[in-house]
Amino acid sequence: MQISRRIPANEEIECMRKLLMATVASMGALLAAGAANAQSVKPVAPGTIVVHLNGYFQFGIDDVGSSNNTSTSGGTTTKLNPITTNGEFRLYPSFDAMTLNGIEYGAHVELRTSFTDAGKGVSSSAATTAGSGSLYVRRAYGYIGTKDYGYVRYGQTDGAFTLLQTGVIEAFGDGAQYASTDSTSLYVVPGHSIPGEFIYADQGALYTTDKVVLISPAVAEPYLGGNFTAMASYEPNSNGLKQGYGNCGVATSACAAVSSSSTFNSTMAKERQNTFDVAAQYALKMNGFNSKVSVGYLDGSPIRYTGSIAGANAAYNLDQLQVLEFGAQTTYMGLTLGANVKYGQTLDGYAPKPVGARDALAYIVSGNYVIGPYVIGASFFDSQSAGNQYAGKKGEARTLSEYGASAGGNYMIGKDLSLYVQYMYAHSHQPGNTSIGNGASGNSQMQMVSVGSTFKW
Numbered sequence: 001m002q003i004s005r006r007i008p009a010n011e012e013i014e015c016m017r018k019l020l021m022a023t024v025a026s027m028g029a030l031l032a033a034g035a036a037n038a039q040s041v042k043p044v045a046p047g048t049i050v051v052h053l054n055g056y057f058q059f060g061i062d063d064v065g066s067s068n069n070t071s072t073s074g075g076t077t078t079k080l081n082p083i084t085t086n087g088e089f090r091l092y093p094s095f096d097a098m099t100l101n102g103i104e105y106g107a108h109v110e111l112r113t114s115f116t117d118a119g120k121g122v123s124s125s126a127a128t129t130a131g132s133g134s135l136y137v138r139r140a141y142g143y144i145g146t147k148d149y150g151y152v153r154y155g156q157t158d159g160a161f162t163l164l165q166t167g168v169i170e171a172f173g174d175g176a177q178y179a180s181t182d183s184t185s186l187y188v189v190p191g192h193s194i195p196g197e198f199i200y201a202d203q204g205a206l207y208t209t210d211k212v213v214l215i216s217p218a219v220a221e222p223y224l225g226g227n228f229t230a231m232a233s234y235e236p237n238s239n240g241l242k243q244g245y246g247n248c249g250v251a252t253s254a255c256a257a258v259s260s261s262s263t264f265n266s267t268m269a270k271e272r273q274n275t276f277d278v279a280a281q282y283a284l285k286m287n288g289f290n291s292k293v294s295v296g297y298l299d300g301s302p303i304r305y306t307g308s309i310a311g312a313n314a315a316y317n318l319d320q321l322q323v324l325e326f327g328a329q330t331t332y333m334g335l336t337l338g339a340n341v342k343y344g345q346t347l348d349g350y351a352p353k354p355v356g357a358r359d360a361l362a363y364i365v366s367g368n369y370v371i372g373p374y375v376i377g378a379s380f381f382d383s384q385s386a387g388n389q390y391a392g393k394k395g396e397a398r399t400l401s402e403y404g405a406s407a408g409g410n411y412m413i414g415k416d417l418s419l420y421v422q423y424m425y426a427h428s429h430q431p432g433n434t435s436i437g438n439g440a441s442g443n444s445q446m447q448m449v450s451v452g453s454t455f456k457w
Contacts, residue, residue: 044104049097056090058174060185060420060452066193067444086185086450089113091135103146107155110139115187138208140241145215153213156240158202159233160213164279165201166294167327167338169366172377173408173422174450179203185422185450192436193446195402195426196348199340199362199381201296201325205270205350211235218283226284235275235300253303260304264316268303270351272321275300279325291330298323298344302352315390318352319345323360337367347385348402356391358398360384373412380405387430396432397442403427416457422450 044050062084069080089112096106114136141155170176176184179200186194211233218227237244237256244256253261259273279296302318309317322345329338341363347353353360361384368377380403387400408422425447428436436444 044096044098046098046102047100049095051095052092054092054094055455055457056088056092057455058184058452059087060085060174060450062086062185062188062448062450064189064446064448066190066446068190068192080190084188086188086452088184090138103144104151105142105144107142108139109137111135112138137241138204146217148217150217151215153215154211156208156210157213158207159211159235159277160231160279161233161277161296161298161323161325162201162206163213163215164229164231164281164294164296165325165327165340166281166292167329167340167366168200168202168364169329169336169338169368169377169379170200170202172368172375172410173406173420174452175420175454177379177406177408177422177424178381178404178426185448185452186424189446189448193426193428193444195383195404195428195446197362197381197383197402197404198323198346198348198350198360198385199342199364199383201342203349205238206298208240209235209238209272209275210240211275221282221284224284224286226282226286228280228282230278230280232278233276235277236273238270238272238275238300258303259301260306262305262307264303264305264307264313269316269318270349271303272300272350272352273303275321289330289332291328293328294326296325296327298325298350300352311392314356314392315354317355317391319355319357321346321350321352323350334370335367336369339363339365347387348383348400353386354390357386357389358384360386375410375412376408378405378407388433388435389430397430400428400430400433402429416455418454418456420450420452420454424448424450 064080064082064084069082071078091111092109093111094106094108096104098104112135114134137156139156141153141157143151143153145151170179174184178186178195178197180203181187181194213231213233216230218229220227239256244254248255251258253263253265253268261268275298277296277298279294281292281294283292298321300321302321305316305318307313307316323342324344325340325342327338327340329336343361344359345353346360362381364379364381366377366379368375382403384399384401386398389396389398389400404424404426406422406424408420411419413419426445428444430436430442433442436442
């Protein structure tokens with residue numbers, strides 16, 4: 001005998017809500033490539049310590065096209081095979097603990113595979129580029145604090161500007177899109193065709209540096225029932241653990257703490273000192289909507305060039321690094337939509353801009369939709385900055401214009417495995433800029449399709 005009953009509409013809605021919440025939680029755990037959490041990964045009982053050895057593995061097949069897939073130099077032409085692979089392996093050794101009186105503490109590390117020369121797939125124990133690469137430290141930090149009083153986080157880690165970034169939706173496809181050329185399928189594209197950008201705050205220029213981060217507890221707002229969170233960070237210089245101390249015999253550009261120099265190089269143009277960033281976020285759950293808005297500010301000093309600024313040396317006369325961001329996002333029944341705007345005195349990659357060059361402005365709109373084991377999403381960003389232009393430079397446009405779009409989908413086989421497909425397109429334009437390919441035309445573009453899988457455990 002078969003017995004059936006009609007499920008009331010309210011039970012259907014509740015069932016759908018629970019399914020969506022479970023899938024969103026699984027996607028967050030699987031696609032979150034970084035270690036951005038501010039406290040314990042898992043609840044820890046008082047007087048205990050929990051050791052983790054988590055990992056991440058991604059592999060994909062890519063079809064890559066770009067204006068730099070073919071290169072001609074000295075009458076000789078070289079072409080890239082458009083079909084290639086991307087892959088990434090990471091380890092997350094860590095521990096979380098709690099004292100008997102409720103103080104949480106722990107340390108988290110993120111190890112990644114490094115880049116190597118071509119055709120070196122066979123592993124080697126020799127300390128040369130002949131091997132298939134080695135693991136290196138990308139993040140490494142400790143924390144201490146409580147949920148009620150907040151946390152202090154210190155080490156090579158994300159700061160306030162990154163942790164409270166809101167409105168940049170990345171949890172679809174490969175889980176990063178244009179956020180970093182060192183983390184996803186994007187790195188298989190020729191470098192001159194990849195758009196440089198600063199609209200994504202979760203990039204190595206910001207989170208791979210040593211800093212101290214203060215994280216406030218959530219403060220309840222009594223009128224609507226939301227809560228506020230605030231963070232502040234301080235970074236003495238733009239170096240990681242033990243970086244810049246190997247050959248510091250006297251004050252030179254090799255020293256981590258150098259603040260001024262009469263000589264200059266391209267690496268110093270990207271360095272910072274005494275960087276502060278602050279951010280605040282308001283979160284509210286109401287009528288089925290889970291919404292967040294945030295504001296953040298980043299301020300850092302460049303390495304001061306004390307030599308002559310005549311001619312091309314004017315590029316070394318740098319402004320203070322100052323970037324302001326606003327973001328908002330909301331989630332309803334599995335649909336998440338967000339937008340973020342950043343503006344200030346910066347170049348791509350959060351490098352200080354030359355004095356007299358234009359300020360930068362960028363925005364991104366993005367979203368995804370989760371239904372059952374499926375996720376679909378898309379994003380679009382548009383950015384204008386000074387690029388290679390500086391005061392007095394001839395033959396180059398004042399503005400580097402860049403934009404990029406991505407769309408992707410996922411099928412969740414389990415909470416630790418996702419299959420993905422992703423399409424990405426980007427264009428860069430600055431007449432006279434020879435560093436983005438195609439000579440002085442200053443035009444470059446790329447597109448790619450990637451199909452693969454991501455494991456996260």
